[in-house]
Amino acid sequence: MRIGLVFGSKADKVPVAIDMHSVDINSNKNIKQNASQCVPPSTGYSPLSIFIHDEGGYTTVAMAVALLVSLVLVFGAASAAWSTSRASEVQEVADATALAGANAVSGFTTVAQVSDAIVLSMGLAGLATIGTGLILSALPITHAAAIETINVGRSILDLRRNFAKSAATGLQKLEKALPALVMANAASCTSANSTQQLRYVGTAIPFPLTSETDYSFLDDGLSGEELENNAKKLQDASERKKDAMERADAAKEKAWRADCVDNPHCMRSRAQTLAGLSGAHNPNYASFKEWRFDYARIRSLNYYRTRAASEHPHGSSAEELTRSAARKQFYRFAAREMEKAKCIEKSDYVEMQLPELPHTAAMVRATSLYTDSIWPCTDEEEGRTLHSSLACLGATGSYSGTASLADIDSGAVRCCPKCGMNVQAQASAASASTNINNGYEHYWRIVVEASRDYLGAKNDEIAAEKELEGISEESDDLFQKAMDILAVERPDFVPAGAWGCVAVVMRDAGSVTPAELTGAFSPGAKLPAGAAISAATLAPEDSSGGSTVLSQLLSGIESQAGFGVAGIAQSALALWGKLLVDYGSAFEAAQSHVDGFLNDAGWLMGEKVAQSIKKMISSTVKSAGFEPADMRARKPVLVHSQEVLDKAGDGREQFGIVREIVQKLPNSGDAAAQVLAREVASQLGGPIFTVAEIEIPGTGVKIPLTIDVSKYLGGG
Structure with missing residues (x-):
């Protein structure tokens, strides 16, 4: 040149x-x-x-030389910068590889958290439903609803158990494949960063290498069978209580009609006609619900006192004197019996002692009318004689005191042949009025008979109530036991990679400096082989990602369930949905959701045992102290590799494991990714893996909880 x-x-x-x-x-x-x-x-x-x-100035040659030297330096520096940049890219690839490995661990953690949310929320929803069934079982009028409710609750717990077992199996299988999944995803990421000039091979190693999660919490044995058996006991006892209540009401209504409803007469109308009673001494009661047996006793007391005070003979014949005297003694006797009678009615105690007034000779002999010395006697030629009255025409001798009707039968005195006062005469005082339907005693006898039926029925009702209370206490213990199973500390998932993933990436030698940077001013060069190490672990994101995942899951479940759910099953499904979505940071709202579900039966809360069971369920859920689960998404972040290795134990020993695994990888990044991908597919049976199936209560619809791991398998 x-x-x-x-x-x-x-x-x-x-x-x-x-x-x-x-x-x-x-x-x-x-x-x-x-x-x-x-x-x-x-x-x-x-x-x-x-x-x-x-x-004194520089020549053109000097300027040219300076320019040439500058160009050489510029191109040389650019070539050096390119080489340095390419050499440092292996660290960036190692960082991306570590994050890719940790990302697979993050996906597994999300699946495990969702499974735990489903298991816990279904357990609480099932128990709350059975608890409502217990409440309804204690109410005689809602047994059909109780049976349906308990069946729904049991089905929820059964479906929960099935899901828990399948989820435990699925998660363990997925977790077993997780190391290969981590390495496959990481190797795929490494391969994706390779170019024609620069080829990378490497992967990320999860620590720990094997799972340390205990999945026994998913198979806790919660079935609700004992609660269902107790519900059946409650139903049996409440049926007996219902029967007793019905018998008591029937007896009470029968007595009320005899006292207040003319058919053709009643005690009230006869007391008004025969004794002239009215107003407060002879009240009327419009319904047997407001009527009490004691009201009939008080009416009778007023009636017999009035009749005793107003009784007098309606003629002067000996027979009339005797009938009047017998009636008077009968009224006095009846008034005394009414005074002694007891009609005590409490919630847990009933005493009913209404006298059966004598109207036969045998009945008279069983009363004080037979033994009391109340009849006047005279000394006659034939012997001492008992009369109905000293006005008797047969009382001609001197007065000789009084005697009883029993004295006649014993022979101590003789019966006056004129008045004929004896046991039969006394019995006849109430015989007719007892045996015909226009007599006061006829209706009183109905009241007495009904009171005995009422007493027996009320005692049966009280016994059934006590039995219900006992079963309720047993249910309390069983419900608490079931809640203790649910309220255990939430599981600590420790899958492979829980502590972090350590990535090692190697770069092949042979990348040549681009021609644009060499030639006239700089000689070409090749990059030497290189390697880099990096590490990543999972850190929680401060976001509502967990709740969003659960909300989306519930939406999918509801959309697939369609309109096949109705009645109590629909309410139970709604409760489960609320508990599922609030499984995360708002799970302390569990008690309010359960209370709302129980309050749907609020109009049935009149029964003592039912109220007790409802209060027990609410307080048990509250005292269970469910800790809000941390449903925040786990995001991969870069950390110093030594931190991950130290968690795994001896850092040098763990690094030796990393080196050994990396050395076994094929020289090609694509080949390494494919080998690991095939291993994952072999363990999971394919890229789409079903962890478990969720069956919707009351529908038979099964929704698979599947994950697609193909994105972690890259080109494989």
């Missing part, structure tokens, strides 16, 4: 040629000239005169 230059003064310009590569730029002919031929004749010649003008 030859460049023509002019040296000398303005008046003495001599063309001079400087030989660079012995090539004439104009003629391309070789020019061989002696250096002396280029020197102008001068008597005061200096070697520097070609660079410094005699007038």
Whole structure:
């Protein structure tokens, strides 16, 4: 290459040629000239005169040389910068490789968290549904709904158990393939960064290399069978209670009708007609719900007191005197019996002692009417004689005190042949009014008989209530036991790569400096082989990513479930959805969601046991203390490789493992990725892997929870 230059003064310009590569730029002919031929004749010649003008300035030659040197330096520096840049790119590729490996671990962690969310939320939803069934089981009128509700709750727990088992199997299988998945994704990333000039090979090694996760929490044995059995006991006891209540109501209504409803008469109307009772002494009650047995007792007390006070003979015959005397004694006796009678009704205690008034001789003999010495006697020629009254025509002898009807039967006194006062006469005082439907005693007898039926039914009801309370306490213990199973500490997933992934990337030698940077000013060069190490681990993102994942999951479930869910199953599914979405940072709202579900049966809360069960369920859920699960997405971040190796144990030993694995990789990045991809596909059975299936309660619809690992397999 030859460049023509002019040296000398303005008046003495001599063309001079400087030989660079012995090539004439104009003629391309070789020019061989002696250096002396280029020197102008001068008597005061200096070697520097070609660079410094005699007038003190730089010559054109000096400027050309400076320019050439600068160009050489510029192109040399550019070539060096290119080489340095290409040499440092291996570190960038190593960083990307480490992040790619950790990204596969992040995907697995998300799947594991979602599975745990499904298991816990389904367990709580199932228990809350069975708990509602327990409440309904304690209510006699809602047994059909209770059975349906419990069946839905059991089905949820059964589906949960099936999902948990399949999820445990699926996650363990996926986790077993995770090391190969990590390395395949990392190797694919390394290969993707290769060019025709620069080829990279490498991968990322997860630490720990094998899983340390305990999946026993997914198979906790929660079935709800014991709660279902208790619900059946509650139903049996509440059925007995219902039957007892119905019998009690029937007996009470029967007594109320005898007391207040004419058919053709009743105690109220007969008391008004026979004794003239009215107003507060003889009230009417419009419904048996507001009526009490004691009201009939008080009415009867008023009636018999009034009848006893107003009783008198309606004639002077001995027979009429006897009937009147017998009636008077009967009324007095009945009034005393009404005073002693008891009608106590409490929620847990009923005592009913209403007297059965005597209307036969046998019944009279069983009362004080037979044994009380209340009848006047006289001494007659035939012996001491008992009369109904001293006004009796047969009472001609002297008065000799009183005697009882029992004395007649024992022979201590004789029955007056005129008045005929004896047991049969006393029994006849109430016989007719008891045995015909226009007598007061006829309706009183109905009340007494009904009171006995009522007492038996109420005792059965109280016994059933106590049994319900006992079963409720058992249910409390069983529910607490079930909640304890659910409320265990949430699992700590430690899959392969949980501590981090260490990447090693190697670069082949042979990359040549681009021609644009070499040639005239700089010689070409080849990059030597190189290697770099990097590491990445997972760090939680401060975002709602976890809740978003669960919300999207629920939306998918609801869309596939369609309109096949109704009734209690629909309510249970809605509860599960709320619990699932709030599994993350807002899971402390579990109690409010469960309370809302239980309150749907609020109009049925009148029963004591039902209220107790509801309160128990609510307080148990609250006391379970569910810790909000950390559902934040795990994002890969770069860290110092020594941090990951130190977590795994002896850093040098772990680094030796890394070196051994990397050395076994094929020389080609694509080949390494393909080998690892085939290993993943072999372990998972393909790029699309089903971890578990979620069955929607009440529909039979099964939704597979699948993951597509093809993006981690790159070109493989």
